[in-house]
Amino acid sequence: MTGGTRLIGEVAVPGAKNSVLKLMAASLLATGRTTLTAVPDILDVTVMADVLTGLGATVTRAPQERVPGQGGAGTAGGRLWIDMPDEAQGAADGDLVRRIRASVAVLGPLVARRGEARVALPGGDAIGSRALDIHVNGLTRLGAVVDMEDGVLVARSDGRLQGATIWLDFPSVGATENLLMAAVLAKGTTVIDNAAREPEIADLCAMLTAMGARIDGAGSSTLVVDGVDELAAVEHETVPDRIVAGTYAVGALMTGGDVLVRGGRAGHLAIVLEKLVEAGAQVDVRADGFRVVGREQPRSIDVVTLPYPGFPTDLLPQVIALEAISSGTSLITENVFDSRFVFCRELHKLGADLRTDGHHVVVRPGTRLTGTRVMSSDVRAGAALVLAGLVADGITEVTEVHHIDRGYAHFVEDLRGLGADITRVQSLAVV
Numbered sequence: 001m002t003g004g005t006r007l008i009g010e011v012a013v014p015g016a017k018n019s020v021l022k023l024m025a026a027s028l029l030a031t032g033r034t035t036l037t038a039v040p041d042i043l044d045v046t047v048m049a050d051v052l053t054g055l056g057a058t059v060t061r062a063p064q065e066r067v068p069g070q071g072g073a074g075t076a077g078g079r080l081w082i083d084m085p086d087e088a089q090g091a092a093d094g095d096l097v098r099r100i101r102a103s104v105a106v107l108g109p110l111v112a113r114r115g116e117a118r119v120a121l122p123g124g125d126a127i128g129s130r131a132l133d134i135h136v137n138g139l140t141r142l143g144a145v146v147d148m149e150d151g152v153l154v155a156r157s158d159g160r161l162q163g164a165t166i167w168l169d170f171p172s173v174g175a176t177e178n179l180l181m182a183a184v185l186a187k188g189t190t191v192i193d194n195a196a197r198e199p200e201i202a203d204l205c206a207m208l209t210a211m212g213a214r215i216d217g218a219g220s221s222t223l224v225v226d227g228v229d230e231l232a233a234v235e236h237e238t239v240p241d242r243i244v245a246g247t248y249a250v251g252a253l254m255t256g257g258d259v260l261v262r263g264g265r266a267g268h269l270a271i272v273l274e275k276l277v278e279a280g281a282q283v284d285v286r287a288d289g290f291r292v293v294g295r296e297q298p299r300s301i302d303v304v305t306l307p308y309p310g311f312p313t314d315l316l317p318q319v320i321a322l323e324a325i326s327s328g329t330s331l332i333t334e335n336v337f338d339s340r341f342v343f344c345r346e347l348h349k350l351g352a353d354l355r356t357d358g359h360h361v362v363v364r365p366g367t368r369l370t371g372t373r374v375m376s377s378d379v380r381a382g383a384a385l386v387l388a389g390l391v392a393d394g395i396t397e398v399t400e401v402h403h404i405d406r407g408y409a410h411f412v413e414d415l416r417g418l419g420a421d422i423t424r425v426q427s428l429a430v431v
């Protein structure tokens with residue numbers, strides 16, 4: 001891409017990656033046809049569809065219809081039908097499960113409905129390791145017996161799971177979702193305390209409730225679930241992707257542009273939009289989304305990530321890219337993941353002046369960014385490098401863009417629709 005053009009126009013936000021993958025897992029809880037709408041055309045949905053197919057489901061997908069030349073301003077997302085037979089198998093295909101962490105979400109529904117779930121872990125984590133201990137401890141509280149067998153996490157339940165009170169050590173998004181999907185079919189009442197409050201969890205609660213689950217406290221840190229005997233398959237619209245919406249918002253500010261983020265829910269991005277205003281953006285909240293206008297060089301802001309409603313860790317790389325072109329020094333603190341700063345090395349190649357120290361990064365105002373070849377290491381880092389490339393002098397080449405395909409549908413086309421000078425030279429990664 002060649003930097004220097006402002007992003008101007010409209011972009012439509014599809015359903016959230018971090019919601020739809022769990023909604024897909026929830027389809028395991030009922031026999032029959034689940035219909036999901038506003039499904040993003042992203043790679044992770046393809047992988048999750050393969051996981052469900054491996055479990056006996058038939059998955060049919062109708063991608064988003066797009067009008068050439070209109071960017072993403074049309075409908076947001078496609079449709080997905082999951083036909084679940086009465087007897088879904090208990091195993092998940094190991095290789096596929098390894099590929100996306102979200103597929104761990106099949107653990108809760110499978111053990112609840114079938115009495116056994118087997119999930120091959122990324123790298124074969126040991127039980128009790130930091131990565132899945134909260135999931136495992138919670139399922140154990142519900143009466144499941146969880147073991148590692150040759151790199152496969154096996155959860156078994158002799159008869160129905162039993163409701164219990166579970167206090168999460170940390171409000172883990174994935175663990176909250178897994179335990180919720182296990183608890184809806186458990187016998188008796190489950191209380192999940194210190195639950196994560198992300199909008200995607202409220203979305204999952206909404207779908208489960210429509211399926212017949214009895215859940216109190218959706219969107220709060222205490223979820224009370226009264227288990228039911230069975231659930232029915234439903235149609236559900238995926239909540240809009242706040243991270244995709246936030247990425248375009250940051251892009252509008254960075255490029256001094258004017259973007260209507262159609263379908264973006266400002267309420268899900270309250271702290272983010274407040275920070276962007278502090279950095280110099282003008283934000284207008286509208287019934288159909290929100291508009292972000294950037295007029296001047298952004299002012300520096302300090303950002304600290306926290307579980308929702310705090311600043312989302314998934315927008316951290318984008319904000320670091322923003323800080324790289326801002327007028328002052330900023331301090332960014334990451335509290336959720338350990339290795340999010342790997343991408344700073346790539347941003348540094350573009351000329352950003354940043355220093356990392358533990359979970360902090362200090363970004364100083366430097367010279368202008370200059371295009372070069374950089375590599376995306378994960379989905380958000382990849383998007384952030386593209387934003388940096390849009391304001392860098394000359395040509396920036398971002399490699400390993402299959403990471404971006406995991407979470408951003410039609411990213412290049414949508415950016416072109418907003419006026420960016422960007423081309424994709426590598427064909428879509430094939431799963």
Ligand code: UD1
Nearest residue numbers: 018102130131132133134135172173174175313314336337
């Ligand atoms: C989800 C999102 C991810 C987002 C993250 C935090 C999906 C597919 N991914 O990931 O994009 O960045 O929420 O908003 O929805 N942890 C433990 N033990 C556990 C579980 C988690 O120590 O059993 C730790 C993790 O190592 C991490 C932190 O808790 O440091 C947050 O993890 P979690 O909230 O579970 O994130 P994910 O569900 O994996």
